Amino acid sequence: MKTAEDKLGLFIERCKKEGLKITPQRVAVYEILLRSENHPTVEEIYEEVKKKYPFVSLATVYRTVETLEQMGLAKKVCYWGSSARYDANTDDHHHLICVSCGAIRDIYMEDQISIPEELEGFRTEGYSVNIYGLCPECRGKTQPTA
Amino acid sequence: MKTAEDKLGLFIERCKKEGLKITPQRVAVYEILLRSENHPTVEEIYEEVKKKYPFVSLATVYRTVETLEQMGLAKKVCYWGSSARYDANTDDHHHLICVSCGAIRDIYMEDQISIPEELEGFRTEGYSVNIYGLCPECRGKTQPTA
DNA sequence: ATACCTGCAAAGGCTTTGCGGTTCG
DNA sequence: CGAACCGCAAAGCCTTTGCAGGTAT
8 A cells, every 4th residue: 555645646647748738726636535534525625725825725626536537546426415425445345335424444454355357248347345334423413212 | 026016015015014104106106116127217217107197296206215215125326426325226236337338137047146245354144246247229329349 | 284395596605717917937 | 928727706507495375185
């Protein structure tokens, strides 16, 4: 597993190679995404970036996460709730999701599922497992006896 | 596995029991959802209902799918793209999703994953597996040699 | 008769886009 | 210098909501 520094370096290399400019905002968005544990929304990334670059615009954050997605460096994850969340973890992993507050945590499972390459005419490319439950905080709050 | 007729009957029973009125629009929405194979969007359900009830409103469809969700008779599924899709299949099943056009198909797997009741402090309630790939139509269109 | 429901239209929230000025290479 | 990018504001979806009239029980 690469470190955040490694990934930032690779990102900068790829930007150079592809003719994308390396702007402070762009780096900041990716860095926040890499260091965050909780799959932030665009709004949350925006708030973080603002701490360092107070004049950043929300539109820039939207544009940057889309760029990252197209480069394959981040994934959009969308469950209930209204806003999309982003995940810069490119390792094989799955998600543990709180049905109460929407928190998402990465998990790594030993259990591998064997998916046929072809399924009902589909050519398969991969899979993801979402496990639903109540996170520690919400267990305490809403289901004291559960 | 119950038939669509069975489910419609149970739905009507439950509505009576819970004091919900049985309106033609409401029944039509659920019926379309039950008979559809492809997890329609609200817009798509709306277009179908309009064939029978031309004056139906989009807002009514939104309200009805929300009611169905609260009754546990339908689930909202959300992947990429902007609009939510609905699924009235309440059996244990997973989803096969086309990464190109967004089509979703139900699949039933023998392979069961064993999920511990407690995982990283979460009390788990269930899981779902999403398998990504290219559907037959999109295989032909976009990846002729794949 | 009365609650519940519908249709309409307006409002709301998230996301995208057009534009002029700015910055990176 | 030129292409790419940013910030701002406006526009664009999708979805929700308020209200007045209609409908099921």
